[in-house]
Every structure is written in structure tokens, then in C-alpha cells.
Amino acid sequence: MQENNLTETSYTALGFYHKISQLRADTWNELKRDLGILTRLKEESRVKNLIKAVDIKLTRLEIIEDYHAFPSKEDFRHLWTLFNRGEYALLDKVVKRLVRTLISESYRRRHVDLSETDAGAEDMEALDALNQLRRGHPASNSSAQPYFELLIVDNLSNQEEDVVREAFHNMRRSEDSFVYDVVTVKSFEDALIAVLVNPNIQACLIRYEFPYKSKYNLSALRNYLEGLSENELEHHSEAERSILLSSMIHELRPEIDQFLVTSGDVEATASRDIKHFNRIFYRETDYIEQHHTILRAIYSRYRTPFFDALREYSKKPTGVFHAMPISRGKSVTRSHWAGHMIDFYGINIFLAETSATSGGLDSLLQPFGPIKKAQEYAARAFGARSSFFVTNGTSTANKIVVQALIKPRDIVLIDRDCHKSHHYGMVLAGAHVSYLDSYPLDDYSMYGAVPLHEIKKTLLSYKRTGQLHKVKMLLLTNCTFDGIVYNVRRVMEECLAIKPDLVFLWDEAWFAFAGFNPTYRPRTAMNSARTLRDRYRSESYREEYAAWKAEFDKLDPEDDATWLNQRLMPDPDEVRIRTYATHSTHKTLTSLRQGSMIHVWDQDFRQKVEASFHEAYMTHTSTSPNYQIVASLDVGRMQAEMEGFELVHAQVETALSLREQLYTHPLLQKYFRVLKNSDMVPEAYRESGVESYYDPVTGWNKMEEAWARDEFVVDPSRVTIAIGNTGVDGDTFKNEYLMNKYGIQINKTSRNTVLFMTNIGTTRGSIAYLLDVLIKLAKEFENRLEDSSRPERKIIENQVHSLNHDLPPLPDFSRFHDAFRPNPDTTQGDIRCAYFLSYDEENTEYLRFDNGKLQAQMRDGRDVVSASFVIPYPPGFPVLVPGQVISEEILYFLKALDVTEIHGYRPELGLVVFTEEALINPAAG
Incomplete structure (x- = not known):
């Protein structure tokens, strides 16, 4: 076996765990290619170079495979033996078989012995690969036992590792619900590396004593091991080290079931704070008990209470004497005309349709059975205290939360x-x-996010005017459609220092996936709420707060700079964590359309909110909810717990691959510029100084640093591309070029950008197709420019200049008219009063701004006030709301828009505004 001496560049490549699975797959394929050439070559100099290349690739792969069950360490010893003997033809044969096994994932279904060289074994691998292609993906084979890997942390010799692995293999039975294999690591650091790079790990058994340091110096752990040192941990007891490791594994992968095997005083260990361990085993406990305990823990996450109940219901013979003729499929199976509906959907969807809440199906409005259990599982998965399913989208989820609290x-x-x-x-x-x-991001016709300075300044204005007690909620979008992500923890912490009982509603419609990745998770609402609660309960925080308060009290509390120019800390005796998040599960995880969730982490929920929340939920939830959506939410939760880490990992990988090609391809760079971190987050909000997550020399190694420190960061899975150099606006590019020509669908554009979003269903093949399309389009634009006449070229140049430079500044919110301002000293407006005042046609009129009529009224000194929402698509946010004074900046922006869809605006009539008489006494109206 070779020494694992890699260059620093290799360490960097291995260290960025977001790219590890692509590095693994690509290296195996390159190794297979090299060996294939090596077995055919005769030229001695080239043979030497290829042998060296094979050596390097095997060395790199051995590091990666150290953290995976297949190929095993024994398998790798076999590979090295063949290599060292110079048996390259046989090595080529074994590697080809190994690569087929990895592609087909047949190791999930049966034991694969790479030392076997008979034709039957090869035929089996070829058949597995063929079946994989037929199925599209092995996960679609629902009849197979789901496969996972058990991580064992123990400082074992190679021989002892083989014995332990064999012992667990011998426990497996055909009647088990799951099948698993074993990965063994020897150190604290290796355990953390394993859970980062191996998504198959679902359970962890921490055994006996183990050292701190890994034999590898991988940079992936740099941000996760801050504050820890080898010397410090050497003085920890076995129990203390195990508990610390367990806590860190939980922070990285909270879904992993953890078990402790101790040789010490098991009773004393059990009395410690071991909240992340499912169970403690004494060293004499046999493998059978460990085996069944592990399977039972996996099953508790794999269960889908409502989906299981719905499947059982669909099998029952019933007589339907209630609403819904389509229930049990009766109205379509008996039809001479509608039978094609069954041909398309299949029978099960109709067998599972009912309006009855009996038969174990439960009621969404007042759950007591499987729906209740499914929502409890969702709370566990997303780190909430309570979770609620919503079957008509996050638009409704948002209204439920607002009505419940406001x-x-x-x-x-x-x-x-x-x-x-x-x-x-x-x-x-x-x-x-x-x-x-x-x-604002004026150059791209989009907004970023609200700076913390702006939020604190607004809260202080209410404090100064004695109205802070009226401020109930802060409502922010995290992450934004364009991928701007807040430092949620910091926003909450500093706001709570000003108003300790402030309620937070984080609209995470596009961020439901974030809880299943260790880089993203700290910037989610639920994780931030739990972390802050734990922090404020600790003695260390009390000491830190006391020292901060002593310094703060020396400053002038009446000076806003005292509050605005430093990081604030809330009083632990006053602060209450009250946080809500809404998720569009269907947007970024698995769910049927309109499947959404509400997550609650509110210390005052039971005392202050529960009753009003359920009333609001009743108000907005249908009495005939779609059970298929509920079931899909249940399954989506299970999938997120079981393989969310793997799927999100792959999602980010594909996005990084797309970005990397767009950053480096000369022709693509000419027409399509990927917006970097620095393009979308101004320097003032980037404490880390990181301008781009990618560097052509060192690769992807800066993302974690930015996400740990900066006020705002960009979600790399959202790829915004500036297309101004094409001379084609975003809406035209989306419809005429992407959709009509190539069938590529995207959600959002601005005047000169298009947004490509990867998700958990995006494949490397999808990215390859998109790149192929963009290259074809770039060539088309190149040919158009080369073939154009001077006048035509001038037209193109003017279009390019217009899209890159003639962009209207994005308007700020102007102000509410005084008629709708309850207090002249602060900025809030009574939007409801303005909204319903417009219901009486006598209170409104239409003014056109394309002919200057509206501008003339404004020049004459009139406050022209919008009577409706005006929402252009894109960008999709309200430019005007009821009761808002129309400003010159807003009109300039509206005139510069080149979109045809503007809600609340009728071009033939103009903008609907309030008459001057209606504004005299709006409350009377």
C-alpha cells in the first residue's frame, strides 16, 4: 500500500466536501480510462507516466474510500496488491467491475466481492448496470430494502476492523426492513470527515477510546473544529470526548442516529448530558441487541404515518355514501368517456381519494392520528417545536401565521x-x-435584502417615540428569490436586544432544503431559534452579557450611534425566542404542488398563540384538503430525513459545476456573466472580504468562510446570469430562446438577468444539457454579430448598451399618505383602511402616466396616492401599495419597464388612485 502523501492542491480539492462526490466519480472514471490505455500501450516512456498517474489516482481514491463501505479497505488492499505486482490487465478488469458496481449501486442490494474474477460475477454487474438504466435510478426500485451505512468510531487495527464488520454482516437477516454495511474510522477528526463526505451514513456507533487527530490533513474541517485542539482533547475523559464528538456530529448531520459503547462506568455516563445519543451500550452488550436497536432507530425516521395509512385505506373494500363521486375511482371506472384519466394517473390515486376522516385517515383541521404523528415527525426533521401541513401553498401559510399573531x-x-x-x-x-x-442592485434591476442597520434604526425610531410596545413582528424573506441569505441568528440577536419579545416570521419558501446541509443550516430560522435559546440559557452567555453591558452602560443610550454602530446583546432574563418559518416544500423538496409547511419555535406559543393560531388555521384551510398533498408532505419529510443531506449535497455540486464552466469558458464569458458574491452583496455587508466562492487556482474553498461571517451571502444553487451582452432582455431570452427553442424552463428574470435554479432533482446530465444550449446560443449571438451589416450592428450595440447601462434606479418605498398614517412621528401606514376605501368607485379615479397627465397633477402639488397594489412581473414585488404616495422615481421605473404583465395597472386607463376628496376623511369612508 502506498503512503498517502498528497500535494496541497489535492488536499484543497478533497477538503471542499461540496465537490467530493463528483471528484470521487470522476477519479474512478479517469482511473478506468488510464488502466484501459495502459494495458494496450507498448511505448515505455508513456507507460511510466501512466503508471505514475494510476498511482496518484489510487492514492487519492484510497483517502476518499476510507470513509465509505464500498469498496472496503480489504478491497483496496486487493487493488494495491495488483498494482504493486504490475498485474495491470487484472487491475483494469477489477476497476471496470468496481466502477460498474458504483454506477449501478448494486452494492446496496448484494455483497460484491472484488476478488472474484469469474464470468458470472461480471455478468451480474453488467445486468445490474442495465437494470439501473432501465429504471432511470435505483431509488425507484421501491421493492428493494433501503440501504444505509453504519459508522463505527474506534481505534481498531485492520484485522479488528474486519472482525467487527463481519460480526455486523452476520447479524443481517432477509426479513430485516433495511440492509446496511459498516464504515470504521479511527479518530475524532475522521468521524467528522466521514459524516461530511459520506451521505450513506445514517447511524453512528462511538466505541471505546480514540485519538483526536486524523492521519489526513483535510481542510474541510477548518470551520467546524474552531476552538478545539489535540492537546485539549487529550485531557478529556473517554466519556467527555465521546459526548463532544456526538454533539459535533449532531450539528453537522442531526438526522444521524447515534449510539455510545463504553467500557467505563456506564451508569455514570448515562447520568451525563448525552441528549444526542439514542442509547448507551456497555461493552459486553452483544451485536444482536445493537443490530436491532440501530434498525429500530432507522425505522422511526423511515416511517410515513399518513402515507402508510392512506395506502392501507386504498386497499380496503368500502361502500361510499358521502360526497366525491371520484372516491374509489367509481365515477371514472364506470365512465364511457373519462376512462383515459385512469390510463394516465393509474388507479391508486383514485382508490386513495375520500372526503371521510374515518378509517384511520385523520382530519387535517383537528388531527389526532396519523396526520398528527406526521406533523410531529416534520417538526423533528426541521428542528421545530411544532409543524403544520398546508395544502394550498405558502401564500396561505403566510396569511395563517400573520392572522394568528397580529x-x-x-x-x-x-x-x-x-x-x-x-x-x-x-x-x-x-x-x-x-x-x-x-x-438595491440597480445594475441588475433587482433588490438584495434589508440591512440590519436599517432594521435597528427603525426599531429605535419606535423606541424614541414611545411606540416600541406596538411593534409586534419583523417579517423578512430568507432566502430571497435571487438567493440572498440573511445572517438570521445575528438579526434576531440584535433585534431582541432592542425589543426582547419581538416575533420573527421568516419566509423560507425557497429555503426548505437548507436544514439538511451543515453550511446552510445555521442560517435557517429554526436552527437559529434553537441555538439562541440554548445560548441564552448558558452561564457562559451570562458572563459575556455582563461584561458587554458594563461597557455599553458607559455610552450615551440616547445616541442612536450607541445602538447602531456595535453588535448588541439581549438580556438573558428578558429575552423570549419567538420564531416562525413558512416553507414551500413543493418548491425545493419533494411534495405535490401547493404542499407547504409552517414551523414554529415560539417559547410563548402555548400560553399566547395556540388558540388564535388554530383559529387562523381553520380560517384559511379547506375543509376538503387534498390527501394526496398531505401524503406527499409526509413522504417528502421522510426523504429529507433519510437522504436530504445527500440530495442537497448533489444539488450544490451541480450548481458549482455549472458556475465553474461559466466562469472559465471563453465564449460563454463573452455573453453570459455569472453574478458572484461581490456582485450581489455590497462590500459593506461582506465582513469576510470574500468576493467569489471560486478561485481558478484553489477551487471552491471560500464558501464556508463567507457563510460563517458575512451579513449576507449568496446561495450558490441559484445561478444568476447577466445577459446584457446578448442584446436580448430577460423576458424575451426566457420565452423565445430558452423555452421555445430548447424547452428549458426558468422562473425568474429581470431586465438583463436570468435565474437558473438547481434543486434536489437536478442531475449532471441536466447541467450538461444547459451548458450545451448556452454554448449554442452564444455561437448564435456570435454569428449574428459577424453577419450583421453596419446598421444592424449599430442596433445590436444600442440594445447591449441599453441593457447594460440604461437601467432605471430601483425606487425605495416613498411614504404612506398622511390620511393613512396613524402617527405622524413614525412611518407605518394603515394598509387595510386604504385597501377597502378603494372598494367604493366614487373614491377612486384613473390617471395615465404615459401621456403625462399624472405627472401634471403631481407638479401642481397634488399628492397622488395609489388605491391598489401595482406589481410588475418581473420583478414581482409591489412597486405601489394602497395608500402609498406615488413618486417621480416610481413613475420613471414603471415607464422604463419593458414587461407586459403589471398587476393592478390597466394601460388603457392608467393607475387607479384616490380622489383628493376621498383622502380628506378616509376613516369615514
């Missing part, structure tokens, strides 16, 4: 460019709305 005249701070459901929610609740402006 009373008429409560003040809500809200980012103005949030989803329209929030604005309508403010109308329904009767909230007094204080809009917050996000920083």
Missing part, C-alpha cells in the same frame, strides 16, 4: 419587496405596516 393596529416591520401574500396578509389582519427597504 391584531388590528399592531405594527409589523416588513421588507417591501417580499411576496405579495404578505402584503395581502397585512390587509386581512389590519396591521399597521412599516416597510423596510432592501439594498
Whole structure:
């Protein structure tokens, strides 16, 4: 076996765990290619070079495979033996078989012995590969036992590792619900590397004593091991080291079931804080008990209570004497005309249709059985105290939360460019709305997010005017459609220092997947809520707060700079963590359309909110919810717990691959510029100084640093491309070029950008197709420019200049008209009053701005006030809301838009505005 001496570049490549699975697959394929050439070559100099290349690749792969069950360490010893003997033809044969096994994933279904060289074994691998192609993906084979890997942390010799692995293999039975293999590592660091690079690990058994340091110096752990040292851990007891490792594994992969095997005082260990261990075993405990305990823990996550109940219901013979003729498929199976519906959907979807809540199917409005259990499992998966399923989208989820928490005249701070459901929610609740402006990205016709300085400044203004007690909620979008992600923990912490009982609603419609990746998770609402609660309960925080408060009290509390120019800390005796998040599960995880969830981490939920929440839930939830959506939410949760880490990992990988090609391909760079971190997050909000996650020399090695420190970061799975150099606007590029020509669908554009989003279903093949399309389009634009006449070239140049330079500044929120401002000293407005005032046609009129009529009224000194929401698509945020004074900047922006879809605006009539008479006494109206 060779020494594992890699260059620093190799360490960097291995260290960035987001790219590890692609590196693994590509290296195996390159090794197979090299060996194939090597067995045919005769030229001695080239043979030497290839042998060296094979040596390097085997060395790299041995490091990666150290953390996977297949190929095993024994398999790798066999590979090295063949290599050292110079048996390259046989090595080529074994590697080809190994690669087929990895591609087909047949190791998940049966034991693969690479030392076998008979034709039957090869035929089996070829058949597995063929079946994999026929199925499309092995996961679609639902009849197979799901496969996972058990991580054992123990400082074992090679021989002892083989004995332990064999012992667990012998426990497996055909009647087991799952099949698993064993990965053994020898150290604290190796355990953390394993859970980062091997998504198959679902359970971890920490045994006996183990050292801290890995034999590899992989940079992937740099951010996760901050504050720890080998010397410090050497003085920890076995139990202390195991508990610390367990805690860190939980932070990285909270879904992993953990077990402790101790040779010490098991009773004393059990009395410690071991909350992340499912169970403790004494060293004499036999393998049978460990085996069944591990399988039972896996099953508790694999269960889908409601989906299972629905499947059972579909098998029962029933007589249907209630609503829904389609129930049990009766209205279509008996039809002479509608039978093609069954041909398309299959019978099961109809057998599972019912409006009855009996038969174990439960009621979504008042769950007591499998739906209740499914929602409890969802809370566990997403780190919430409570979770609720919503079957008509996150628009409804947002309105439920707002109505449950907000009373008429409560003040809500809200980012103005949030989803329209929030604005309508403010109308329904009767909230007094204080809009917050996000920083603008004028060059790309999009907004970023709301700076913390802006939020703190607004809260302080209410404090100064004695109205802070009326401020109930801060409502922000995390992450934004364009991928801007807040430092959620810091926002909550500093706001709570000003108002300790502030409620937070984080719209995470596009961020449901984030809880299943260790880099993303700390910037989610639920994780931040739990982390802050634990922090404020600790003695160390009390000491830190006391020292901070002593220094803070020396400053002038009446000076806003005292609050704005330093990091604030809340009083642990006053602070209450009250956090809500809404997820569009169907947008970024597996669910049927309109499947969404509400997650709650509110210390005051039971005392103050539960009753009003359930009333709001009843108000907005159908009494005939779609059970197929509920079942898909249940399955989506299970999938996220069982393989969310793997799927999100692959999602990020594919996005990074797309970005890398766009960063480096000369022709693509000419017409398509990927917006980097520095393009979308101004320098003032990038404490790390990281401008791009990617460097052509060192690769992807800066993302973790930015995500750990910066106020805002960019989600790399959202790839925004500036297309101004094409001379084609975003809407035209989306429809005429991507969709009509190549069938590529995207959601969002701005005037000069298009957004490509990867998700857990995106494959490397999808990325390859997209790159192929973009290269074809780039060539088309290149040919168009070369073939154009001078006048035509001038037209193209003008279009390019217009898209790159003639972009209207994004308007800030102007102000509410005084008629809708409850307090002249602060900015909030009564949006509900303005909204319903417009219902009486006598209170409104239409003014056109394309002919200058509206501008003339403004020049004459009139405050022209919008009577409706005006929402252009794209960008999709309200430019005007009811009660808002129309400004010159807003009109300039509307005139510069080249989109045809503007909700609330009728070109033939103009903007609907309030008459001057209606504004005299709007409350009377």
C-alpha cells in the first residue's frame, strides 16, 4: 500500500466536501480510462507516466474510500496488491467491475466481492448496470430494502476492523426492513470527515477510546473544529470526548442516529448530558441487541404515518355514501368517456381519494392520528417545536401565521419587496405596516435584502417615540428569490436586544432544503431559534452579557450611534425566542404542488398563540384538503430525513459545476456573466472580504468562510446570469430562446438577468444539457454579430448598451399618505383602511402616466396616492401599495419597464388612485 502523501492542491480539492462526490466519480472514471490505455500501450516512456498517474489516482481514491463501505479497505488492499505486482490487465478488469458496481449501486442490494474474477460475477454487474438504466435510478426500485451505512468510531487495527464488520454482516437477516454495511474510522477528526463526505451514513456507533487527530490533513474541517485542539482533547475523559464528538456530529448531520459503547462506568455516563445519543451500550452488550436497536432507530425516521395509512385505506373494500363521486375511482371506472384519466394517473390515486376522516385517515383541521404523528415527525426533521401541513401553498401559510399573531393596529416591520401574500396578509389582519427597504442592485434591476442597520434604526425610531410596545413582528424573506441569505441568528440577536419579545416570521419558501446541509443550516430560522435559546440559557452567555453591558452602560443610550454602530446583546432574563418559518416544500423538496409547511419555535406559543393560531388555521384551510398533498408532505419529510443531506449535497455540486464552466469558458464569458458574491452583496455587508466562492487556482474553498461571517451571502444553487451582452432582455431570452427553442424552463428574470435554479432533482446530465444550449446560443449571438451589416450592428450595440447601462434606479418605498398614517412621528401606514376605501368607485379615479397627465397633477402639488397594489412581473414585488404616495422615481421605473404583465395597472386607463376628496376623511369612508 502506498503512503498517502498528497500535494496541497489535492488536499484543497478533497477538503471542499461540496465537490467530493463528483471528484470521487470522476477519479474512478479517469482511473478506468488510464488502466484501459495502459494495458494496450507498448511505448515505455508513456507507460511510466501512466503508471505514475494510476498511482496518484489510487492514492487519492484510497483517502476518499476510507470513509465509505464500498469498496472496503480489504478491497483496496486487493487493488494495491495488483498494482504493486504490475498485474495491470487484472487491475483494469477489477476497476471496470468496481466502477460498474458504483454506477449501478448494486452494492446496496448484494455483497460484491472484488476478488472474484469469474464470468458470472461480471455478468451480474453488467445486468445490474442495465437494470439501473432501465429504471432511470435505483431509488425507484421501491421493492428493494433501503440501504444505509453504519459508522463505527474506534481505534481498531485492520484485522479488528474486519472482525467487527463481519460480526455486523452476520447479524443481517432477509426479513430485516433495511440492509446496511459498516464504515470504521479511527479518530475524532475522521468521524467528522466521514459524516461530511459520506451521505450513506445514517447511524453512528462511538466505541471505546480514540485519538483526536486524523492521519489526513483535510481542510474541510477548518470551520467546524474552531476552538478545539489535540492537546485539549487529550485531557478529556473517554466519556467527555465521546459526548463532544456526538454533539459535533449532531450539528453537522442531526438526522444521524447515534449510539455510545463504553467500557467505563456506564451508569455514570448515562447520568451525563448525552441528549444526542439514542442509547448507551456497555461493552459486553452483544451485536444482536445493537443490530436491532440501530434498525429500530432507522425505522422511526423511515416511517410515513399518513402515507402508510392512506395506502392501507386504498386497499380496503368500502361502500361510499358521502360526497366525491371520484372516491374509489367509481365515477371514472364506470365512465364511457373519462376512462383515459385512469390510463394516465393509474388507479391508486383514485382508490386513495375520500372526503371521510374515518378509517384511520385523520382530519387535517383537528388531527389526532396519523396526520398528527406526521406533523410531529416534520417538526423533528426541521428542528421545530411544532409543524403544520398546508395544502394550498405558502401564500396561505403566510396569511395563517400573520392572522394568528397580529391584531388590528399592531405594527409589523416588513421588507417591501417580499411576496405579495404578505402584503395581502397585512390587509386581512389590519396591521399597521412599516416597510423596510432592501439594498438595491440597480445594475441588475433587482433588490438584495434589508440591512440590519436599517432594521435597528427603525426599531429605535419606535423606541424614541414611545411606540416600541406596538411593534409586534419583523417579517423578512430568507432566502430571497435571487438567493440572498440573511445572517438570521445575528438579526434576531440584535433585534431582541432592542425589543426582547419581538416575533420573527421568516419566509423560507425557497429555503426548505437548507436544514439538511451543515453550511446552510445555521442560517435557517429554526436552527437559529434553537441555538439562541440554548445560548441564552448558558452561564457562559451570562458572563459575556455582563461584561458587554458594563461597557455599553458607559455610552450615551440616547445616541442612536450607541445602538447602531456595535453588535448588541439581549438580556438573558428578558429575552423570549419567538420564531416562525413558512416553507414551500413543493418548491425545493419533494411534495405535490401547493404542499407547504409552517414551523414554529415560539417559547410563548402555548400560553399566547395556540388558540388564535388554530383559529387562523381553520380560517384559511379547506375543509376538503387534498390527501394526496398531505401524503406527499409526509413522504417528502421522510426523504429529507433519510437522504436530504445527500440530495442537497448533489444539488450544490451541480450548481458549482455549472458556475465553474461559466466562469472559465471563453465564449460563454463573452455573453453570459455569472453574478458572484461581490456582485450581489455590497462590500459593506461582506465582513469576510470574500468576493467569489471560486478561485481558478484553489477551487471552491471560500464558501464556508463567507457563510460563517458575512451579513449576507449568496446561495450558490441559484445561478444568476447577466445577459446584457446578448442584446436580448430577460423576458424575451426566457420565452423565445430558452423555452421555445430548447424547452428549458426558468422562473425568474429581470431586465438583463436570468435565474437558473438547481434543486434536489437536478442531475449532471441536466447541467450538461444547459451548458450545451448556452454554448449554442452564444455561437448564435456570435454569428449574428459577424453577419450583421453596419446598421444592424449599430442596433445590436444600442440594445447591449441599453441593457447594460440604461437601467432605471430601483425606487425605495416613498411614504404612506398622511390620511393613512396613524402617527405622524413614525412611518407605518394603515394598509387595510386604504385597501377597502378603494372598494367604493366614487373614491377612486384613473390617471395615465404615459401621456403625462399624472405627472401634471403631481407638479401642481397634488399628492397622488395609489388605491391598489401595482406589481410588475418581473420583478414581482409591489412597486405601489394602497395608500402609498406615488413618486417621480416610481413613475420613471414603471415607464422604463419593458414587461407586459403589471398587476393592478390597466394601460388603457392608467393607475387607479384616490380622489383628493376621498383622502380628506378616509376613516369615514
